[in-house]
Amino acid sequence: MTVREQLPERYQLVIDLGVGLGLRQGEIFGLSLADIDLNTGEIEINRQVKVLGGNRLIFGLPKGRRVRTVPLPDGVLERINQHVTRFPPRSVTLARTDGKPRTVDLLLFTRETGALNRNYFNPSVWRPALKRAGLEVNRQNGCHALRHFYASTLLDSGESTLALSEYLGHADPGFTLRTYTHLMPSSTERTKTAIDAMMAGDPDEDADGAET
Numbered sequence: 001m002t003v004r005e006q007l008p009e010r011y012q013l014v015i016d017l018g019v020g021l022g023l024r025q026g027e028i029f030g031l032s033l034a035d036i037d038l039n040t041g042e043i044e045i046n047r048q049v050k051v052l053g054g055n056r057l058i059f060g061l062p063k064g065r066r067v068r069t070v071p072l073p074d075g076v077l078e079r080i081n082q083h084v085t086r087f088p089p090r091s092v093t094l095a096r097t098d099g100k101p102r103t104v105d106l107l108l109f110t111r112e113t114g115a116l117n118r119n120y121f122n123p124s125v126w127r128p129a130l131k132r133a134g135l136e137v138n139r140q141n142g143c144h145a146l147r148h149f150y151a152s153t154l155l156d157s158g159e160s161t162l163a164l165s166e167y168l169g170h171a172d173p174g175f176t177l178r179t180y181t182h183l184m185p186s187s188t189e190r191t192k193t194a195i196d197a198m199m200a201g202d203p204d205e206d207a208d209g210a211e212t
Contacts, residue, residue, distance in 0.1 A: 006129040011121075013083045013108060018146025019153075020076035022168050025143045026050060027062055029116040031107050033089055036077075042069040045169065047104070049094070049115045057115050059104065060097045062169055070167050083107065 004015040017028045026048030035044045046067045050060040061067065089105040090113045096102045108116055127137045135141050147168070154164050165172070 003129050003133045003135065006132040007125065010087050010111075011108065011125055013079060014143070015146060016076055016079040016083075018143060019149045020073055020079070021045075021070050022147050022150035022154075023070075024048065024063060024147065024169075025118055025121075026060075028143075029106070029108055029118075029121075030059060030104070032104050033080075033084065033107065034105065036072060036080075037069075040069075041072055043072045044069050049117075050097075051118060055117065055119060057117055058095045058097060059102050064169065064171050066169050066171065068166060068169050080107065 004012050007014065014025075014028055017023050017031065018025075021043065023031070023045065027045050029049040030047040031043075031045075035046065037044065044067065045062055047059050048062050050058050052058060084107065087109075089107055090109045091103050092106045092109060092113070092115045093101050093103040094115060106115060110116060110120075122143070126143060130137050130141055151164060151168065154167070155161075
């Protein structure tokens with residue numbers, strides 16, 4: 001059984017937004033339908049739910065104060081549509097970092113219609129789902145693993161490190177490269193794959209046009 005299947009239905013979208021958009025947990029908790037641009041097929045990541053001292057929640061900018069846009073795959077949009085049909089967005093009011101209140105129609109919220117708090121979600125929702133799925137409860141299997149899965153999928157498909165860095169919200173593409181270089185196909189494998197693809201065509205035609 002997958003972790004998604006072991007999560008309560010109202011929280012299964014966490015998986016889809018993590019692996020499909022590469023969002024941080026706080027960004028997932030702060031997402032709204034209003035952030036989606038259907039004309040461009042993108043979603044703007046402009047807030048996160050932050051936990052301050054005393055377990056107080058606020059709306060803040062994403063890490064590094066970097067607002068960004070991320071491509072919104074059709075499959076993720078479909079999961080969002082399915083989710084809001086079952087769980088319509090709810091208005092949640094929190095203070096911003098400047099202390100002023102802000103009301104956002106959140107995609108994900110608690111049964112009491114409040115913003116999700118990582119200090120509740122991780123021990124009470126995420127870790128029990130890991131156990132039910134037969135996975136070890138450790139740092140490697142935290143919500144951040146969804147973001148790593150997103151990165152590895154894009155790199156495996158040939159996406160550039162620069163583009164991935166923008167999607168993940170990293171200030172330095174070099175950080176992205178250092179973090180995920182072990183996930184990139186080796187140059188040896190890329191070379192063999194490229195030559196195999198070339199030779200899969202008509203070998204006689206290739207030979208006729210080649211210089212020796």
